[in-house]
Amino acid sequence: MKLALYQRDDCHLCDAALDVLAGAGAPDFESVWIDGDPALEARYGTRVPVLRDEATGAELAWPFDIVAVGDFLRAG
DSSP, X not given: OOEEEEEOTTOHHHHHHHHHHHHTTOOOEEEEEOTTOHHHHHHHTTTXXXXXXXXXXXXXXXXXXXXXXHHHHHHO
């Protein structure tokens, strides 16, 4: 499973998502900063943070908690 967390600079929700992912024991993921990328801003601008399984395209949008992350990881 190749994970990416789509996020913005200076985003308190993104910081909270990082804490949740750590608490859930999520495997390594790539941080993808959407700021300055018009296509990513259009796609994720109002939804960040978003955890994405790059292999399947499945996405888990904020708000999520440890249980939701665990379910998402098991489903992938």
